[in-house]
Amino acid sequence: MSSFLEQHKRQPKIFIDLPSKGHFYDESVIQDQQYTQLPVFGMNTMDEIMLKTPDALFSGESTAKIIQSCIPLIKDPWRIIGFDLDYILLAIRMATYGNTMPITTTCPKCDEETTSDIQLQKMMDKIDGGKLVNQVQIKELTFHLRPLTYKETTHFSQQHFTLQKQIAQVENLNIEESEKAIKRQEILDTLSQVNIDLSIAHISNITKGEDNETDVNAIKSFVIDNDAEIFGQVRNGIEEMNVDWNNDILDITCASEDCDSVYKSKLNVDYSSFFGTRSLRSRNLNF
Numbered sequence: 001m002s003s004f005l006e007q008h009k010r011q012p013k014i015f016i017d018l019p020s021k022g023h024f025y026d027e028s029v030i031q032d033q034q035y036t037q038l039p040v041f042g043m044n045t046m047d048e049i050m051l052k053t054p055d056a057l058f059s060g061e062s063t064a065k066i067i068q069s070c071i072p073l074i075k076d077p078w079r080i081i082g083f084d085l086d087y088i089l090l091a092i093r094m095a096t097y098g099n100t101m102p103i104t105t106t107c108p109k110c111d112e113e114t115t116s117d118i119q120l121q122k123m124m125d126k127i128d129g130g131k132l133v134n135q136v137q138i139k140e141l142t143f144h145l146r147p148l149t150y151k152e153t154t155h156f157s158q159q160h161f162t163l164q165k166q167i168a169q170v171e172n173l174n175i176e177e178s179e180k181a182i183k184r185q186e187i188l189d190t191l192s193q194v195n196i197d198l199s200i201a202h203i204s205n206i207t208k209g210e211d212n213e214t215d216v217n218a219i220k221s222f223v224i225d226n227d228a229e230i231f232g233q234v235r236n237g238i239e240e241m242n243v244d245w246n247n248d249i250l251d252i253t254c255a256s257e258d259c260d261s262v263y264k265s266k267l268n269v270d271y272s273s274f275f276g277t278r279s280l281r282s283r284n285l286n287f
Contacts, residue, residue: 012039013095019127020084024146029080031073040088041070042096058161060154063089070095078151082242085150087127094120105252105265112256123267133204136237138230145237146204156198163191196224199231202238 015037022035030038047066056062060078067077070092074080080088093101100117107114136143148156170183200223205214213219223231254261 010041010044013042014040014091016040016087016091016124018084019087020081020132023132024081025079027075029074029076031075034073038071038073040091040095041072043070043092058158060150064150066092078154079149081147081149082153083127083147085153087124090120090124090127094124103250103265103267105263107252107254107256107259107261108263109261110254110256110259112254112259114252114255116250116252118250118267134237134241136233138233140208142207143234143237144204144207145202145234145241147241148201152201156194156201159194160191163187163194196231199235199238202241203234 017036022033027033043066047069050056050062050065053062064077067074067088099120101120102115102117104113104115134145166187167184170180173180200220203219205212206219250265252263252265
C-alpha cells in the first residue's frame with residue numbers, strides 16, 4: 001500500500017518547448033523525442049545539496065544532474081546545445097524560485113551595487129533558436145557549421161579558466177621579469193591554440209560537390225595550414241550563428257542618490273554557477 005505522501009510529491013511547475021525543436025537530438029538525448037511541452041520540476045533537496053559541491057559545479061556534473069532531476073525526459077544533458085541549455089536553465093530557475101529573479105550590478109561610474117528584478121519568462125521569450133546551422137562558402141568549398149554541446153562548452157571553458165589562472169600565478173613567481181615574460185608567452189600561445197580549437201569544433205564537415213570531409217584532424221590541419229583569410233571567414237560564420245539572445249540589454253538606474261546614472265547590463269548565464277544563489281551578479285557593458 002502506497003503512502004499518502006505520494007500524493008504530495010513534487011509536480012511539474014511549467015512546460016517548455018525547446019528553441020531548437022529537437023533539431024540535433026534523438027531518443028538517447030531526450031526520451032520519446034519530446035521537444036515540446038517538456039515538463040519542468042523545481043529543484044529538490046538533493047539538487048540544492050549538489051550546488052554546494054565546488055568540484056562538481058566546475059566540472060559541470062552538478063548542472064547536468066540537476067537538469068536530469070528537473071527535466072527527467074532529458075537523458076543526456078551533455079549533448080544539449082547552447083541556446084537550448086540557456087533556455088532550460090532559465091526554466092528550472094523559474095520552476096524553483098518563481099518568475100522574478102534579482103540581479104546585482106555595479107555602477108561603472110561610482111561602483112555602487114544595485115539590485116534589480118528581472119522577469120525570467122521575458123528573458124526566455126528572447127531565445128528563438130536563431131540560426132541552428134550555418135554554411136560558409138569559400139571558393140569551391142562549403143564549411144558546414146554547428147552549435148557546440150554542453151560537454152564541448154564545458155571543456156573549453158575549463159581550459160580557458162585553467163590558463164587564465166596560470167597567467168595570474170606567473171605574476172606571483174619570485175623570478176626575473178624576463179623569465180616571467182617567457183612563461184607568460186607560453187601560456188598565451190596555448191590559449192591561442194585553445195581558441196583555434198574552439199572555432200574548429202564548430203565545423204561539422206567540409207564539402208566540395210559530392211566529396212565530404214568529416215575527420216576532425218583533417219579539417220583542423222587544413223584550416224590551420226591554409227590562408228588566414230579562410231579561418232577569418234569561418235569565424236565570421238560562427239559569430240553569425242551564435243548571435244547572443246542576451247543582446248536585449250537591461251537599463252539599470254544606479255541606487256546611489258549621489259549618482260543616479262543609468263547604465264546597461266545583461267544577464268550572465270554561467271553554467272557553473274547559474275543555480276548557485278537566488279540572486280545573480282550581472283555583467284555590465286561598456287559602450
